[in-house]
Amino acid sequence: MMQGYYQMTALEQWTEDLYQRIGVRQPSDISIDYIADRLNIWVHYLDVRSKAVEAAAGMYSVYIDNRLPPELQRLEFLHELCHLLRHAGKSTLMPAEFTQAQRDESERFILYASMPYSMISKGTLPELRDDAVAELAVTFQVPVPLAVQRIDQIQRRIFQGQLMAVMERGEDRNIIHRHIR
Numbered sequence: 001m002m003q004g005y006y007q008m009t010a011l012e013q014w015t016e017d018l019y020q021r022i023g024v025r026q027p028s029d030i031s032i033d034y035i036a037d038r039l040n041i042w043v044h045y046l047d048v049r050s051k052a053v054e055a056a057a058g059m060y061s062v063y064i065d066n067r068l069p070p071e072l073q074r075l076e077f078l079h080e081l082c083h084l085l086r087h088a089g090k091s092t093l094m095p096a097e098f099t100q101a102q103r104d105e106s107e108r109f110i111l112y113a114s115m116p117y118s119m120i121s122k123g124t125l126p127e128l129r130d131d132a133v134a135e136l137a138v139t140f141q142v143p144v145p146l147a148v149q150r151i152d153q154i155q156r157r158i159f160q161g162q163l164m165a166v167m168e169r170g171e172d173r174n175i176i177h178r179h180i181r
Contacts, residue, residue: 005161006154008117011105015112018085027119027140032077036062041084043077052080060084071141075110082109115140115150125151 008016022038024030036043040058045066050073053061062080064073086109087102115136125132129151136147 005158005165006117006121007157007161007164009108011108012112012117014086015109016116016118019113019116019118024116030074030114030116030140032064032074035077035081039081039085041081045073050076050080052084054084071143075114075142075146078110078113079106081113082106111146111150111153114142114146117154120150120154 019025019029022035024035024038029035032043035041039060041060041062044061044063046063047066048063050065050068051063053063055061062077062084064076064080066073068076083102083106086105119140120136126135133144133147133151136142136150137144140147142150
């Protein structure tokens with residue numbers, strides 16, 4: 001991969017900064033216990049749909065559906081973590097479009113938080129897409145479809161960065177135009 005062309009989104013950079021601040025440095029640190037401990041979040045495993053609650057300012061609880069396999073519990077935790085840290089207020093009082101935007105952001109957060117680019121870029125992914133997907137899935141203990149989503153996203157961002165670099169250099173814009181069609 002051509003890492004120099006990769007551009008993080010604001011949410012991705014925020015996630016990387018959060019992990020830097022709380023000491024998440026390797027894939028094994030991306031666990032419910034490790035992150036909850038560092039952010040002082042109480043985690044409860046119950047027979048309910050997962051949700052996050054801020055009981056009082058800075059007092060957080062996350063309820064995780066204990067019927068889910070551990071791999072999915074961790075993804076649910078990351079989803080709820082995004083709501084806790086980025087989405088203050090009661091979503092029931094907000095327009096449906098706003099709550100949908102928050103859910104969408106929490107889904108993107110899962111990609112960044114479960115497979116941080118800083119950790120991915122430290123290694124060398126296999127050239128073949130299927131091998132790279134398999135490696136991400138195993139290394140970060142995520143479902144294969146999520147690893148596919150992340151690989152595709154990274155490839156799109158690198159390609160976008162390459163296009164931007166070509167455009168900034170003022171090279172033949174017709175080449176880019178023909179390539180995009």
